[in-house]
Amino acid sequence: MLQRWIAHLDMDAFYASVELLRHPQLQGQPVVIGGRRALPEGVPPADSPAWPRLRDYAGRGVITTATYPARALGVHSGMGLMKAALLAPDAILLPVDFDRYRHFSRLFKAAVLEIAPVMEDRGIDEIYLDLTDVPGAQASAPDDAHAGVRAVAQRLKQAVREATGLSCSIGVTPNKLLSKLASDMDKPDGLTLFTHAEVPARVWPLPAGRINGIGPKAAERLRELGIETIGQLAAADPAWLAGHFGSRQGQWLHDAAHGRDERPVVTWRDPKSMSRETTFERNLHPRHDREALGALLTRLAEQVAADLARKQLVARTVGVKLRYEDFRIVTRSLTMPQPTADGPTLRRWAARSLRDIDLDRRLRLMGVRVEGLQSADTVPDSPALQVQESLPLF
Structure with a gap:
């Protein structure tokens, strides 16, 4: 096997x-x-x-x-x-300079795919790879039972450096949960490899909060209950964990502490939404800074449109997120008559969604979000959707 x-x-x-x-x-x-x-x-x-x-x-x-x-x-x-x-x-x-970062992201992912074609994209700077069937990954050597997969990981690091001039850190284990944890053990330019049998020595001494999925609040709750390390979490009674965290999360905490994770590497994930947002250098007023806000709304809509085009998707719903100076957040959205990835069209309908917002309070953040995504191939070509009436930005 x-x-x-x-x-x-x-x-x-x-x-x-x-x-x-x-x-x-x-x-x-x-x-x-x-x-x-x-x-x-x-x-x-x-x-x-x-x-x-x-x-x-x-x-x-x-x-x-x-x-x-x-x-x-x-x-x-x-x-x-x-x-x-x-x-x-x-x-x-x-x-x-996000355009530049996305360019380098595409470069390193393309280089990796030449070696390991089963890739799960987790964002601009991280990926999961299934190396099980990569040629050479199952090879061993007299002094290293895992020499093959170690060599594959080194090839991945070299390919990334040759394609981008940048370094990466790789964790290699039997599952995603452990590999996520391992990749952070020897940064920067690290390579950490271990098997499930090594979990007690390599993982259990670490703080419980190092497990991906245990956030600050859960880590603090565990500390209040006397659990500081992953090993202490692994030793906890599952029923006791269920009593404090609920049956589902309690079981997950127990499994995670023991390094159990059967999730596959997912090569394609249908996005449910896309968004771009920006926090202003100073608070902007919807009336007094209308021109600046209009320019920002245009830029955000164009960025979302470019993201859709890269993924060959169109959106049916577009909306805007605003955060006021007191940190209160409001969102508005509209469903368009026809899906689109056209930037000017998204901008017009985003502006239209804001007709009933409070115009007398300063803003600190604005974002544009699209939902109802589908493949562009499923939508026939048509003229850009126009908003019939002339509307102001807000």
């Missing part, structure tokens, strides 16, 4: 690493990616005062990612840039 081998490949500090390809003089420096600050012209050295620094940032932006030297200073993705500035004031601040 073949040994099942599942790999989780995670690009190392992906956005930051892509930016360092463009600015190699910043290698080894604390660099934060986030916001939209202008960059200096030319190729200034890393210590040049021309680079924007975190200490000079003012706004509500958050960190998209950071280099490992920046992380060592305590900053991390999702942290507010102004809060990060207190920890790493001299860190260099670079703007995000």
Whole structure:
């Protein structure tokens, strides 16, 4: 019987690493990616005062990612840039460039597929791969029973580096749950491989919160119950776990702690929706900043349209998400007479969905979302859908 081998490949500090390809003089420096600050012209050295620094940032932006030297200073993705500035004031601040990141994402995935064709796409910088039937994966050597799959994983790492110039970390185990955990054990540029028999030695000493699916609230609840490590979770009575977390989650916690996971690598997943959103550098007023909001709505609709085109999909429903300055969120959506992936059409119907919103409160975020997705091949060509009446942005 073949040994099942599942790999989780995670690009190392992906956005930051892509930016360092463009600015190699910043290698080894604390660099934060986030916001939209202008960059200096030319190729200034890393210590040049021309680079924007975190200490000079003012706004509500958050960190998209950071280099490992920046992380060592305590900053991390999702942290507010102004809060990060207190920890790493001299860190260099670079703007995000999602078009460039998506380009490199396509490059590394295409390279991997040449070696391991069974791939589950989990986002811009991570994938699962079923290596079980990859030629050579079941081979062994006198001093390494898993030499074959280890060599395949090394080939994957080399292919990614040759295609992109970037490093990745790979975890290889018998299932997705363990491989996700393993890929984070030896970052950056790591390769971690172990079998189910090694779970007690490799996995049980780790904090329970390291299991993908145990979020901060669940981890805190486990700590309150005296469970700190995965090993302690594995030793807990399933009935006791069910009593505290419910039968379904309790059983999952017990299985996860023992490294049990039978989920297959899914090569195609029908998306239920797509969305793009942006947080403003300053609060915008629906009336006073109508032109700026209109331009942002157009850009978001065009980005969603481009995402649909890449996936060869069309959408039947389009809507807008708004977050007010007090963090209250409102959403509005409309179902169009015919599915479309046309950017201007999505923009017009998105604007139309906002006719009844509150116009007297400032906004901090806007997003465009499409639902009711289907293959573009199933929809006959037709003129773009027009909104008959002339409508303002809001």
